[in-house]
Amino acid sequence: DADVTQTPRNRITKTGKRIMLECSQTKGHDRMYWYRQDPGLGLRLIYYSFDVKDINKGEISDGYSVSRQAQAKFSLSLESAIPNQTALYFCATSDSGVGKETQYFGPGTRLLVL
Amino acid sequence: AQSVTQLGSHVSVSEGALVLLRCNYSSSVPPYLFWYVQYPNQGLQLLLKYTTGATLVKGINGFEAEFKKSETSFHLTKPSAHMSDAAEYFCAVSDSGGYQKVTFGTGTKLQVIP
Numbered sequence: 690d691a692d693v694t695q696t697p698r699n700r701i702t703k704t705g706k707r708i709m710l711e712c713s714q715t716k717g718h719d720r721m722y723w724y725r726q727d728p729g730l731g732l733r734l735i736y737y738s739f740d741v742k743d744i745n746k747g748e749i750s751d752g753y754s755v756s757r758q759a760q761a762k763f764s765l766s767l768e769s770a771i772p773n774q775t776a777l778y779f780c781a782t783s784d785s786g787v788g789k790e791t792q793y794f795g796p797g798t799r800l801l802v803l
Numbered sequence: 804a805q806s807v808t809q810l811g812s813h814v815s816v817s818e819g820a821l822v823l824l825r826c827n828y829s830s831s832v833p834p835y836l837f838w839y840v841q842y843p844n845q846g847l848q849l850l851l852k853y854t855t856g857a858t859l860v861k862g863i864n865g866f867e868a869e870f871k872k873s874e875t876s877f878h879l880t881k882p883s884a885h886m887s888d889a890a891e892y893f894c895a896v897s898d899s900g901g902y903q904k905v906t907f908g909t910g911t912k913l914q915v916i917p
Contacts, residue, residue, distance in 0.1 A: 693846070724907075729812065731893060731909040732847075779846055790835055790854065790897060792905060794846030 692716045693795040695780050701801045702770050710765045710798050712780030720783045721763040722792065723747075723755060725776040732779065738763055739785065770802045805830040805896050807908035815914040822866075822881040824911050826894035829875060836877040837895040837905070838868055847893060853877065864888070889915045 693714045702708050712721065719740045724732040724747075734747030736755040744757055752774060756764045767774055777799050781792040810825040828834055835854045839847040851862025858870040864887075868879045877894060894908040 729909060732907040734904070737904075781847075790905075791837075791849050791852065792847075794839075794848065796844075796846050 691796070693780060693782055693793055695778075695795040695798050697798060698796065699799045701803065703803050704771055706770050708767050708770055708800075710778055710780075710800070712763045712765070712795055714761050714763075714780075714782045714793075714795075716782055716784075716793060717760075718782040718784050718793070719760065720785055721757065722781040722783075723753075723763070723765045724779045724781065725749070725774075726779060726797075727776050735765065735778075767800075767802075770800075772802045775800060775802045805834065805898060805904075805906050807894050807896050807906055809892075809894050809908035809911050811911055812909065813912045813914065815916055816884045817916050818886055819883050822879070822884045822888065822913065824879040824892050824894075824913065826868075826877045826879065826908060827875050828877060828894070828896045830896055830898060832898045835897045836868075836870060837897075838862065838866070838877075838879050839893045839895060839907075841891045841893065841910075843890070850879070850892070884913075884915045886915050886917065889913055 696711045722737045723735040738744045738757045754766045780795040783792045806829045808827045837852045838850040840850050841847045851860045853860045853870045861867045866881045891910045891912045893910045897905040
């Protein structure tokens with residue numbers, strides 16, 4: 690089984706709808722991240738969480754919210770989806786501490802907002 | 804603040820030829836540097852990383868990269884390209900402190916021509 694899973698893998702929604710993307714991990718890592726990937730722009734950080742009680746905005750958090758339900762679960766919500774939120778979304782995890790900086794990515798969720 | 808510049812959004816090489824993907828970074832503190840690879844319809848996975856110590860870093864699948872502080876570069880190379888190397892490659896930088904925020908480059912798509 691994959692260490693980092695994302696559901697759904699693909700989603701089509703309409704402008705104004707609320708949707709939630711979910712991420713679960715079995716790696717036992719404290720740190721979790723949400724990124725979006727757009728062609729030519731690379732990955733941009735939306736939110737990150739260093740533990741269950743610590744949630745921080747990334748560089749493009751407007752229009753998004755997150756919930757860290759447990760160490761293993763980190764959800765991303767679009768309260769009112771808009772077309773420019775169409776993108777590929779990745780969840781990632783990492784351990785804490787020097788030498789443990791590697792991030793482990795889920796397979797991605799492809800979101801289309803009509 | 805930290806940033807990453809990847810020169811060339813698309814690179815084409817012939818099978819068996821040298822692969823060279825360029826990455827330059829800026830960082831106000833000693834950096835940690837990473838190369839990730841993304842195969843079609845998959846998440847990113849770590850190829851190699853530099854944290855401290857030896858400046859020539861070897862990774863998976865025959866790739867290596869050299870940290871050159873004077874040139875603020877971390878170019879990725881492989882002596883002989885295989886068809887299976889076709890993917891998108893991302894350079895990333897994080898600071899060496901406890902925060903570990905990672906900044907990704909915009910990616911380079913590698914095409915391998917038979």
